[in-house]
Amino acid sequence: MSDPLRSPALKPRKKPAQLRSAETVACIIEAAARILEERGFAGYTTNAVAEKAGVGVGSLYQYFPGKDALTAALIERETAVLLDDVAEAERAASGAQGLKQLIRAAVAHQMRRPALARLLDFEEQRLPLELEVGRVSFRLEQAIVRLLARMAQESPADPQQAAADMLAICKGMVDAAGQRGETDAASLEGRVARAIFGYLEPLRPGRDAALEA
Amino acid sequence: MSDPLRSPALKPRKKPAQLRSAETVACIIEAAARILEERGFAGYTTNAVAEKAGVGVGSLYQYFPGKDALTAALIERETAVLLDDVAEAERAASGAQGLKQLIRAAVAHQMRRPALARLLDFEEQRLPLELEVGRVSFRLEQAIVRLLARMAQESPADPQQAAADMLAICKGMVDAAGQRGETDAASLEGRVARAIFGYLEPLRPGRDAALEA
DNA sequence: CTATATTGCGAGTTATTACTCGTATTTGAA
DNA sequence: TTCAAATACGAGTAATAACTCGCAATATAG
Secondary structure: OOOHHHOOOOOOOOOOOOOOOHHHHHHHHHHHHHHHHHHHHHHOOHHHHHHHHOOOHHHHHHHOOOHHHHHHHHHHHHHHHHHHHHHHHHHHOOHHHHHHHHHHHHHHHHHHOHHHHHHHHHHHHHOOOOOOOOOHHHHHHHHHHHHHHOOOOOOOOOHHHHHHHHHHHHHHHHHHHHHOOOOOHHHHHHHHHHHHHHHHOOOOOOOOHHHHO | OOOHHHOOOOOOOOOOOOOOOHHHHHHHHHHHHHHHHHHHHHHOOHHHHHHHHOOOHHHHHHHOOOHHHHHHHHHHHHHHHHHHHHHHHHHHOOHHHHHHHHHHHHHHHHHHOHHHHHHHHHHHHHOOOOOOOOOHHHHHHHHHHHHHHOOOOOOOOOHHHHHHHHHHHHHHHHHHHHHOOOOOHHHHHHHHHHHHHHHHOOOOOOOOHHHHO
16 A cells, blocks of 8 residues: 555656556556456457556556557566476475476466466467566476486486476466366376376386387 | 369259358368468458458358358368377277377377467367367367276276376477477377376386375 | 359448547645 | 646547458359
8 A cells, every 4th residue: 555656756856757556557467367367368458457457548558558568467477476486496395396396386376367377378479579578488497407407317318398398298287177177286286296207207118018119 | 173062053942052162161261270370360360361262251251150160160170180080099999009099199180280280279169169069179088088998907086087187288298399390290299108108107106206295 | 145043252331449649637846 | 725747547549350242253044
């Protein structure tokens, strides 16, 4: 409520017109999230977002240069927690444990607002890759690569590819679970872990005859 | 060229005005595919499709009641081969071998036109679930369920959920690979198989300590 | 060839949406 | 209180896209 950013023109000298109301901005972003969740891409219009936020369209365009910028801001907001958790996982645990924690973070992230996560995943790739945020997927991938490097055994030949595959497995499974309305994070985590560690496990003769066929 | 459907009003008695030019229809559907691949959803307009197909918009609307119907037709066309291959896999092989063949079919399907497959996957869920086609995903899932039932060992507790997970793993990995421009189907097949069979493999004590944590 | 029916067409209609701009309101300083 | 700067606003604009409709071209029948 007593947000310092709220009071405009605190120091008129420096930046006369760039001060933003953080509260209003957050409100608009959340409105965008709700619209996307409730109506999908089709209903995701700037007018609808402004109305849901309780502001005029003009205000929206005061804070965001265009619709894509709003979407980018939403992506950034949704992603921030995940990236923090990933950094924490990397710091706290190593090897398989770290991977496990990373899976937990990813599942939690996507379970929080499944529809939204899915739509934003899709949109992230379509957006003009602004150097600002730096692709979320890329950052996640690099975190996995670093974790893999710290796993003595079971380190795959091509860590970059392995990381991309693992990320794809995780995203695919969690998205699908979200669409089916699953809510049991623990169960989902376990299944994702099975797939990912199964993927990592080096082929052993006789482990599964079909794999050698 | 000498398509019997091409000559109109063969029997004016019965159906005076419902004969279609299969050739033109195919042309329009392929144009839709190309537009989607080249310009994504943003450029996917009926006018653009008609132009690429070399017909007037009017003709397009003679063959399809609306844009969604065109999209549905495209989905059906793209899916037909896959569903055939799946049926064939189910007929020819059982258990793990059948699963393996199914993975091969899915990978081949998505590798053929990666961008298109991805977009259509996405669109399939947004379309008003017309009872006509019957969700592709659903049919694939059922095929997997039947295959799982025929696997004596390693049959999971909840086959329906397992099938959904396996489908998600496959879709996720193949989509991601397509986006990265991968073209080596054999390598991708192997990796998908590792994840899926790893997922199926029952937990064994000591298989991976992290899994029990 | 003439008449009739079917198909092909694309300019135009209608609806929607991203975005602007002139005005009203609020804020803060003196 | 008064003034100026900053902010909020939403009706209006321009562009775009789905879809229609009346007419032209073509094919078939007699």
